[in-house]
Amino acid sequence: MMRFACLVLAALHLAPAAGAQGVTDCDRLAGYLPVPRAPDLPADLRGVAEIAEPAQAVAACEAARRSDPDPFLAFLLARALEAADPQDPRLPALVAEGAVASAPFAASRLGLLYQRGHGGLQRDDARARALFEESCAAFPDPRSLAGCNNLAAAMVLAEELPAAVTLFEQACDAGLGRACANLADRIEEGRAPGYDPLRMQPLRERACDLFEPHACIQAGYALTQTDPPETLGALRRFEIACDLGLADGCYRAGAVMRDATDMEFGWRARQEAFGRGCDGGVAESCYEVAVGLVYGEDGTGSLADPGEQAQGVAMFDQLCTDRDPWACTDLGYLYSEGLAVTRDPARAVALSARACALGLAVGCNNLAVHLATGDGLPQNxxxxxxxxxxxxxxxxxxxxxxxxxxxxxxxxxxxxxxxxxxxxxxxxxxxxxxxxxx
Structure with a gap:
């Protein structure tokens, strides 16, 4: 372990300055939020919680490596390739190449490949744990913290709970948000002996401040459950998650603005939040965007822009095709009432029947209304x-x-x-x- 620690120091001394050639699209699309190339990057340049466009990230990282000598980019290319194909055989070699920039981080990443059986490696939990231990041995090197967190997680699986939670806390105190979030989760599960449950929320808020977006979601949700709800606090946490690339945070931010009873938020701000969630692939967020477009700022549709209404109808149609029963129900209502579309009772019946078949009780009610009134089909x-x-x-x-x-x-x-x-x-x-x- 001492020899490894010395090698780490040598590697860190010899490595080019992180991001010496400037922030690249590779950093933005494939960077590690808790372990960026340049530690002082602003949140919107640090990276992403999840790689949404693997092919684009791979291309960006390959381009960056052609113009930037920083070996840490090998880690980012490996991350992008793993998102595209977990069994890409280039992963172990790229991680090894990145060791020139950070041996502790390389050990942690290689350990994860063994733990997951990725990159063509045979799954080997013992080898993974040994690599996590090597990584964590370089503590307090900031890039060793991921290895300490992963080692603590392995200890939890082995039921070594006191040692695990101590290590989570050590990594959390040193600035790794994921470790703070993991400690909070263990407390919630009752697997952190001696820890007060009241520590969960502060730990998740600290994790959120340390660029751990999933912890922002948990912290924000807890604030929505207080009596009365802490609307602004919850919204701030969800917006941080959104800004860190977690589309669910954008959706939840929009939902807070939609549901708030203690204050009013602008319709356009709500639409923007839902739009970002929709762009990130959250179907519920796309549904809310469609609702906003069809019914407009006043919620009745009377003042809505016809062009925006047409966009909302098209979104409902696509969502219904994709088996969203609420979208089918809403679209059926529009055809039943002739709102934003030409009235078509038969089409409304078909849409309500689809919503009912997809398991939505309201859809069954609406289909029954058509049957009871004989609107769109014979009365029955x-x-x-x-x-x-x-x-x-x-x-x-x-x-x-x-x-x-x-x-x-x-x-x-x-x-x-x-x-x-x-x-x-x-x-x-x-x-x-x-x-x-x-």
Whole structure:
């Protein structure tokens, strides 16, 4: 271990200055957030939590290596290649090449390849742990912290809990956000002997401040659950996650702005947050963008831009094709009402039926409405009642209310007050206020 530590010092002394040729697209697309090439880079240049476009990242890193002598770029190319193909045989050699820039980080990355069985290597947990130990032996070198975190995680799997949480805390105190987040998770699981559960939130907030976006999500969610919710605090954490490249953080930031009751946020700010989440591949965020485009800033659609409405309708259509039942339901409603589209009851029926088939109770309710009213297909009250029952059983309070009304009115024959009351009670329990008045 002492010999390895000496080699580390020599390597660090001989390596070119990190990022000597400037920040590259490789850094932006494949950089490690907690371990950037240049430690003082701003958040938007440090890298990404997850590589969303592996081919683009590979091309950027190959280009960067042709013009920048920094051997740390080998790590970034290896990361991009692993995202594109975990079994790419070039991974071990690239990690070894990067050791010139940081031997401790190379040991940690090679350990992960063995742990995952990536890069054509046979999975070997013992070899992985030995490499994590070599990496962590260089502590307090900042680039050894990832190895210490990985070693602690291996200790958790081996049920060496006291030593593991001590090591997590050491790496956390030294500035590795992921270690802070892992310590918080172990506390939450009850696997951190002697640690107070009240430490979870501060640890996650510290992890977030140290560029660990998943911890930002956890910290933000905890703030939404306080009474009353800490809206601005939650929003700040979700926005940090978003800025660090985690699309779910963008979606959650938009959702906080949408749901806030203690303050108002601009429609355009909400749309921008949802748009970033959609661009990152979060389908729920795309749905919210479509809702905003169709119904506009006032939420009624009356003032919405027709061109933006057409974009929203197209997004609903694509989401429905991709099996999003809420998008099918909303699109069906638009065709039923003739809002932003030409009214087409038959199309509305087909969309509501698809939503119901995809398991959305509200879709079953809407299909039942068409059957009960004969709008878009022949009236069929018994079949409408069956779909109301299906929607009610699936959790739609409105379906329960509609079913109760049918039973109470005798639309299926003799009125059935007992079954009607049971339907009203369930609708009330599901939050349908009108059912409670029945």
């Amino acid at each position: 009250l018994p079949q409408a009642a069956r779909y109301y029952e299906q929607g009610c059983a699936g959790g739609s309070g409105l379906a329960c209310l509609n079913l109760g009304d049918m039973l109470a009115a005798g639309d299926l024959g003799t009125p059935d007050p007992a079954r009607a009351q049971a339907a009203f009670r369930k609708g009330c329990d599901l939050g349908e206020a009108e059912a409670c008045t029945r």
